[in-house]
Amino acid sequence: MNKQRYAIIGAGALGGLYGAMLARQGFEVHFLLHSDYEHVREHGLKVDSIWGDMHLRDLHVHATAETMPPCDVTVIGLKTTQNHLLAELLPAPTADGGVVLVLQNGLNVEADSAAIVGDKRVFGGCCFLCSNKVGPGHIRHIDFGKIVFGQYRPASSAGSTATQNDARMVSIGNQICEDLNSAGVPTEFSDNLALVRWRKLMWNIPFNSLSVILNASTKQIMDDPDASALAEAVVREVHAGAAACGVTIPVEMIEKTLENTRKMVPYDSSMRLDFLNKRAMEAEAILGNPLRAAKESGYEMSRVETLYQQLRYIDHTNS
Amino acid sequence: MNKQRYAIIGAGALGGLYGAMLARQGFEVHFLLHSDYEHVREHGLKVDSIWGDMHLRDLHVHATAETMPPCDVTVIGLKTTQNHLLAELLPAPTADGGVVLVLQNGLNVEADSAAIVGDKRVFGGCCFLCSNKVGPGHIRHIDFGKIVFGQYRPASSAGSTATQNDARMVSIGNQICEDLNSAGVPTEFSDNLALVRWRKLMWNIPFNSLSVILNASTKQIMDDPDASALAEAVVREVHAGAAACGVTIPVEMIEKTLENTRKMVPYDSSMRLDFLNKRAMEAEAILGNPLRAAKESGYEMSRVETLYQQLRYIDHTNS
Incomplete structure (x- = not known):
């Protein structure tokens, strides 16, 4: 089985760190960058991390979503205040049925992504992470970093139980969990996102x-x-x-x-x-x-x- | 009947204004001053007011409460954050059984005065007033000024009715109300302080x-x-x-x-x-x-x- 292909939307303190960890482990990772695009294309992505410092060159970087290939997993690392951009950013990387992993703070923050790709293709997760962007293409990860994620269910079914996970999403969730752990990111796949x-x-x-x-x-x-x-x-x-x-x-x-x-x-x-x-x-x-x-x-x-x-x-x- | 004698504890934006109005009307008013004592003794009290400007000299001013004579009504114009001083300030002006009129913001703020002179000698009131101290012995009264006051009852009887006013306090309250109104301060004596x-x-x-x-x-x-x-x-x-x-x-x-x-x-x-x-x-x-x-x-x-x-x-x- 081929390794899953990842897209990172919002490659800042959070998306940049996790994307770099996956890329270092040999995953194909496509980064969507905004203000840092030129810098990272020329100088690479620098991550000072408690998990080991990295300076990754020759990454797949994109200035617009349209050039991104279909990916298996699209990770949302934007702030929720940017969610109005998702309608423009999600279609290309999710074009072949890939799933979305929403690593944003808050509650029901997956709804904006689900409105674009459908309820059955979305995971949400919380990151316990101290990381900051300290300069263009330069991230400093100072503590923690664990991800706990689970399948998204619309608010109307918030109280529902694990038995309602569909088999395909469980299988994909387990694969994402394995990928991240293999890349050195402590990750847990929960059956209770709420x-x-x-x-x-x-x-x-x-x-x-x-x-x-x-x-x-x-x-x-x-x-x-x-x-x-x-x-x-x-x-x-x-x-x-x-x-x-x-x-x-x-x-x-x-x-x-x-x-x-x-x-x-x-x-x-x-x-x-x-x-x-x-x-x-x-x-x-x-x-x-x-x-x-x-x-x-x-x-x-x-x-x-x-x-x-x-x-x-x-x-x-x-x- | 002789005019009631007033003491003003805290002759700032509030006490200074009301004391000046009473003094101008011919009441004997004793002002307790702190930082402004020397200034007011030498230069008098200046009040720029929508009720007419005043510059009152030869007032009865005191630097300490001990020199104050017993008064019929002691008006508290201090901030409640100064109430720890009352134990020292109230005994002299209230020595002959005079009442206290607490013109402070808040609820149950009369309790500190009542603890010193007893529950049955205290009125509380709210002032609807825009007035500031703008310099030593200098007050600027820019809007409103009405006083609504009533007999204080301890919290345990907060819901009690007017019938429990004792006759003496009703009589004194009416006199205070008349005094202030005669001096040009719109005042109302309420039977429901709460x-x-x-x-x-x-x-x-x-x-x-x-x-x-x-x-x-x-x-x-x-x-x-x-x-x-x-x-x-x-x-x-x-x-x-x-x-x-x-x-x-x-x-x-x-x-x-x-x-x-x-x-x-x-x-x-x-x-x-x-x-x-x-x-x-x-x-x-x-x-x-x-x-x-x-x-x-x-x-x-x-x-x-x-x-x-x-x-x-x-x-x-x-x-």
């Missing part, structure tokens, strides 16, 4: 939001009695929101989320970096979608809604 | 808080769809919190509060001015006390709690 996503939202919602609204690092939040009490209240609310959506997360995860954050080195969340760099923030993916999902299930996350509305105001005025 | 206070909290809680947390004027809040939706949600929550505490505010007041704010000239709340000047904010009086009162009555104001915790964090780091 659980994976809500579990990560328990961190992302409080700490992304509060780091922007309070202009604080994770350490500043956890060291303050009021800010940490608020963070805990939000973690609990998200845990309850998940339950309302039929996603049962062990209650110990509440304390574990806080405890892990207390032990983290002071960290700027991705949303805070977006804010400081005056980029649009992923308020819809990370707060708006979970808020609406819980509300449709009859549960009002009023603290999350407060943070969401504050972030939207800040987003409107941060330009 | 209603007056919660009604004002419907504005103070959302707009003081959000003006600091979002670094925004009232106009910026009301012009933004998300910030104004949040403000409305908080107004509704405070309205419900009042109801839980047995205080029924007509539901039309929700829309009226928002509508009045939309029509206001862009305005910096007192809390925002405190924040910008790196002074302690009145988070306890304005948010903490109502939050706890509602919680004791079984209602959780989770949006208000979120704002309260955010303000406390900001307060801790704003120095």
Whole structure:
């Protein structure tokens, strides 16, 4: 069996790292680049990584999606704020029935891809990763990196179980998992994407939001009695929101989320970096979608809604 | 009957204005001054007011409370963040059984005064006032000025009715009301202080808080769809919190509060001015006390709690 062919849409801190790992392992990887296209074509892609430094030349780089060949797996590494571009970017690499792996933050972020290629060809995943783009074609991966992914199911079937995975998607998921692990990326194929996503939202919602609204690092939040009490209240609310959506997360995860954050080195969340760099923030993916999902299930996350509305105001005025 | 003698504790933008109005009308008014004592003793008190400019010399000014004579009415014009000073400041002017009129923002802010002079000698009131101290002994009163006050009752009897006013306090309250009106200060003596206070909290809680947390004027809040939706949600929550505490505010007041704010000239709340000047904010009086009162009555104001915790964090780091 031939190795799967990969497309990377959005070859930044995340897509660039994972694409480079696959390319180094001998996979055929096609990178779609925007501002860095000329630089990477001439000088290659440089990745300083805890998994070993790489400088990859002669990569398959593309300035537009039209020149990309059909691939088995198209990895979405864009921010969700760029999802309006997907209608233009996805058709070429997915032309022969390949699947899409959406490695974006938030909830129901796969819906935009599914609207283009269909519900049955989409995986979603969460990355536990500290990586930054530090220059043109230059990525610095400083910690973690695990991917946990699963088959996407539309919101209407969010509570459904593994038995509804179709056999073809299970087979492809297992192959992707094997590919990434063989390339040195610790990867897990889960039968419950909703659980994976809500579990990560328990961190992302409080700490992304509060780091922007309070202009604080994770350490500043956890060291303050009021800010940490608020963070805990939000973690609990998200845990309850998940339950309302039929996603049962062990209650110990509440304390574990806080405890892990207390032990983290002071960290700027991705949303805070977006804010400081005056980029649009992923308020819809990370707060708006979970808020609406819980509300449709009859549960009002009023603290999350407060943070969401504050972030939207800040987003409107941060330009 | 002799005219009532007044003491003004905290002769700033509020106490200075009302004290000057009473002094101009011929009442004997004793001002307790701190940083401005020498200036006012030498140069008098200057008030530029929509009610007519005044420059009052030969006032009764005091640098310490000990030199103040017993007065019939002691007006508290300090910020609640200074209430720890009351134990030292109240005994002299209230020595002969005079009453205290607490003109501070928030809820249950009379408790600190009542702990010193007793529950049965305290009035509380809300001022609807735009006034600033613009220099030593110099106050600029630019709009509004009405006082609505009522007899204080401890939290345990917050829902009690007018019939429980004791006759002596009703008589004194009527006299204070008459004095202030005769001096040109529009004043109303209410038989329901809790209603007056919660009604004002419907504005103070959302707009003081959000003006600091979002670094925004009232106009910026009301012009933004998300910030104004949040403000409305908080107004509704405070309205419900009042109801839980047995205080029924007509539901039309929700829309009226928002509508009045939309029509206001862009305005910096007192809390925002405190924040910008790196002074302690009145988070306890304005948010903490109502939050706890509602919680004791079984209602959780989770949006208000979120704002309260955010303000406390900001307060801790704003120095």
